[in-house]
Amino acid sequence: MEKINSLQNAHVKAWKKLQTKKGRKQQGEYLLDGWHLVNEAVKAKVAIKTLLITAKQLATQPDLTKFPAVIEISEEVATHISATVTPQGVFALVTLPKAPADELAKLDLTRPWLLLDNVQDPGNIGTMVRTADAAGFAGVAFGRGTVDVHQPKVERAMQGSQFHLHLISTDLTTLVDRLHADHVPVYGSELNPQATQYLDVDAPACFGLVMGNEGNGMSRELLAQTDQNLYIPIKGRAESLNVAVAAGILMFGLYH
């Protein structure tokens, strides 16, 4: 088995760059960090190219025959390439999937879609993807301004749900046009005078639900495209709900 101990190794330098969107695009790969995600990827039959593993983790997992290639790395290398402070010491190198040209034409429109418009916090994004998975949604669309699907902190926060539903990265106005072409309603989430209380909506089996930026809400352009704009009635004196909590209330409230 190949062993890599030095931070000066060219592979290590390349893996480190996978923490950035530019690095992932240039190399056409991304990293999954930790056993939970690696195992979820295996279960989902994601094509793992190489497993990177420390001697300590190797000792606990003698059978790695399911991985096409395995490289032993030092603890120092593990810490260097991880986005966490105390990595477990196991990583999967995965080919960045290419979205098929006809991706938008082939969407599953039997169930709802969550649209993330310029959402910034990896924890919020990951929690919303997990919740969409739990609520039985078909998929989650990451809009242009939203943090990248394969950003390490986003990958970690999704806790495996990234392998359970369809994640797409797309221009959301194009996606809304696509949904409208099939008469799928799209709901915004912003409190304004025209907004409808979410419990007053009788949502069909397939709809789009847009969640906006933590501070600024949805973009004007997208808001103009929505069929209805929903609000959650605030009874107390809180100024707002956390975006992931609001998304959970709306997803389970509209689709059950």
Add this chain to the structure above:
Amino acid sequence: MEKINSLQNAHVKAWKKLQTKKGRKQQGEYLLDGWHLVNEAVKAKVAIKTLLITAKQLATQPDLTKFPAVIEISEEVATHISATVTPQGVFALVTLPKAPADELAKLDLTRPWLLLDNVQDPGNIGTMVRTADAAGFAGVAFGRGTVDVHQPKVERAMQGSQFHLHLISTDLTTLVDRLHADHVPVYGSELNPQATQYLDVDAPACFGLVMGNEGNGMSRELLAQTDQNLYIPIKGRAESLNVAVAAGILMFGLYH
């Protein structure tokens, strides 16, 4: 105005200790960090003893007459006593409120209560308190194992909602007995064979809802005391929901 620049100053050492539960108990005080919390405390008429403020912040707020005492602190002192990496430079020193002996006898039982059983993550706790505020709950009870109300990260995460509803720290089994004495039902949240789908429950105006530990759920003892145990149906393949998201779905689902 008194100025304190040195980390060796006895006041500074004392303020630093307010980051720990022991320090807060010994000194009978806690710190609020940042303008948002300080302003919410002022709005809520919380008795602030002293405002600690850097020269930079002082320049933006010439009128501090509403504070009984003001001490100018250096940026170094601000960073030292803050639990955040980049503090704003303003803190309020507040007397730790003493719970009245008859606190449990005088609870508002016209609206629901959220009970936190051994919840550990300050972000989750803060988000749940905000959500309880938004949902119009009467208050939130922090059980013995749950992180302290006045822990700096919990204070920050509550974003002012700590001043909008009644927060109590108590033994939860005692509180459940108290609620039962007034025929207030208490709902657990754990998936088990006896659990009821949350939408099948017709909750009264006042009820208790218990959220448990992130990894281990509710304690056995408390679970045995609940009237009904609720679950949120998972349609997809997510293993679980984030505790704060689950709390949001249950609070808004049961009380609207």
